[in-house]
Amino acid sequence: MRPLCPGAPGAQVTHSRAWYPGLVTTSSGPRILIVEDDPGIREYLSLGLRYEGFDVRSAATGGEGLTQYAEHGADLVVLDVMLPGPDGFAFLRDLRARDAVPVVMLTARDSVDDRILGLESGADDYLTKPFAFGELVARIRTVLRRARPDTLGIVRYADLELNETSREARRGGQRLDMRPTTFDLLVFLARHPERVLPKSVILDAVWGPQFLGSDNVVELYVGYARRALGTPPLLHTLRGAGYMLKEQR
Template sequence: MRILIVEDEPKTAAYVRRGLTEQSYAVDVAHDGIEGLHLATSGDYDLVLLDVMLPGADGWSVLRALRRERQTPVLFLSARDAVSDRVKGLELGADDYLVKPFAFSELLARIRTLLRRGSAQVPQRVVVADLEVDLLRRRVTRGGERIDLTAREYALLDYFVHHLGEVVSRTLIAEH
């Protein structure tokens, strides 16, 4: 699964990126709203984590523009904790809103929930011969024995599972 983080605070972006990468997600980071919107509309992301207060274009503007082109799930991560801000984010089309500071375990739970909702057309479990990939739990077994994969190995396997029966170029794989 591929996630875009749009966050101008370098420490927060690095913390979230590191945690998600350790969970085998492929992660890109944009540090301002303009770059974030460009990546979100030109890339193939399963989820966007979006801050509200960004240089260039704020998160509200990014979400409005993104919704005109795509329905990628969006989770706001913001220090703006007023009820009116949370309501505004959700009414603009965000799928969830999490206030900073947050527990990383809660962020992961919300990400998994959003990805589950957004992937109705993708099976939760894929079996090819004796290889089984549990996409929800992010576990791989072969012949009933668990296989531990690195984040990169899992990201590749996940990409191939989501493109079963398709011919994918080296360029597409590298971009993912």
């Protein structure tokens, strides 16, 4: 299980391995705008969503969030209800007057009336705190799939194309046969291309922090991935450091 949202009753962190700093700098994935006044939660969500391959910006107030959206846009907004000044419902009404961008609301207010108000105000989904981070990621991906059914879920690097919806892999237009876990491994590597990814990071991302088996499973599936990819080589080993997806130029 991913860590629960911090800053709320019952929150706890269940990751057994730390995020790898090299994975949380930049991304070319879907653009997420986080509007959350709690600095700890805001940073936690920003780092976690970058780790998952999203391009993340954040704001501490509704006014700042509207400015960020006007200047940079977003494919989805993660919005806290309890904002200082105008609350999240007011922000959502202002946003809906401008655009139909998908919105996932976060709140510690879990009454049925609040959930109804959020959805009737134009939210696409509504998640109460505390929550498992993995559930937030799953809901974001689901909402984005509904909004962009033809493009979301396709990860590309060089001549490799991975369709997460159909679980289909192609290289140079040719379909590749592979195990489900091999596909998941390649998706993770393709989201962070041309970066050396340590074995522990890959193990955490693909098998999950709850995995209790040997980390040699990473080497095994890297071998499966290489055979599936064929030539020219795309997946490289840097002895003692990790693995990297990189096109030979």
